[in-house]
Amino acid sequence: SPTFYLPLFYKITFCSGRCTAALLLVLSAVPIAYLISLERAVPSTHVIYYHSSGFLRECAKWDDVGRRFLVSFMDGGGIGEVVIRDSDSDDSEVLEEVILIKDVDIAGNASAGIVIDRDRNRLLVAIGDMVGNKYSALAAYDLSTWHRIFLTELSGHSKEISFADDVAFDA
Numbered sequence: 591s592p593t594f595y596l597p598l599f600y601k602i603t604f605c606s607g608r609c610t611a612a613l614l615l616v617l618s619a620v621p622i623a624y625l626i627s628l629e630r631a632v633p634s635t636h637v638i639y640y641h642s643s644g645f646l647r648e649c650a651k652w653d654d655v656g657r658r659f660l661v662s663f664m665d666g667g668g669i670g671e672v673v674i675r676d677s678d679s680d681d682s683e684v685l686e687e688v689i690l691i692k693d694v695d696i697a698g699n700a701s702a703g704i705v706i707d708r709d710r711n712r713l714l715v716a717i718g719d720m721v722g723n724k725y726s727a728l729a730a731y732d733l734s735t736w737h738r739i740f741l742t743e744l745s746g747h748s749k750e751i752s753f754a755d756d757v758a759f760d761a
């Protein structure tokens with residue numbers, strides 16, 4: 591609310607270097623402490639943990655045929671799978687993410703929203719330049735071979751900013 595932010599701004603302008611850093615540290619400690627408490631709490635729902643090669647997965651979709659989650663890589667782009675084990679296995683077990691797609695020709699762009707198009711046996715992926723917003727595309731991959739079926743650029747070559755974040759399809 592403005593009553594909170596206005597005094598804060600005022601304070602920062604009269605407070606330089608070490609003082610601002612200390613202020614930001616104190617302010618960020620509250621949300622970080624909250625996140626840590628959430629991470630440590632026993633969840634009320636069933637949670638699947640997995641080791642990942644990156645730090646940010648943008649989208650996850652359940653593939654009921656493959657009994658796995660497909661996940662998209664925001665950092666650097668690509669697609670991975672997390673295969674679920676039998677239901678009688680230990681709940682606290684940490685699964686492993688396996689990389690399925692890492693396209694070098696669009697490296698540096700994020701893979702954002704994904705959707706499984708079961709009837710056409712393909713995965714559709716929204717691709718975009720997360721930092722510069724200079725490139726957007728839609729890619730499709732064969733769900734059996736992971737060969738890329740197409741890559742269609744959406745951004746054109748104008749200077750307009752562009753970031754494809756999600757994808758949907760109809761029949």
Ligand SMILES: *[C@@H]1O[C@H](CO)[C@@H](O)[C@H](O)[C@H]1NC(C)=O
Nearest residue numbers: 695696697698699719722725
């Ligand atoms: C995204 O991919 C395009 C097409 O290959 C490439 O020209 C561009 O440099 C990539 N963007 C980034 C941020 O790497």
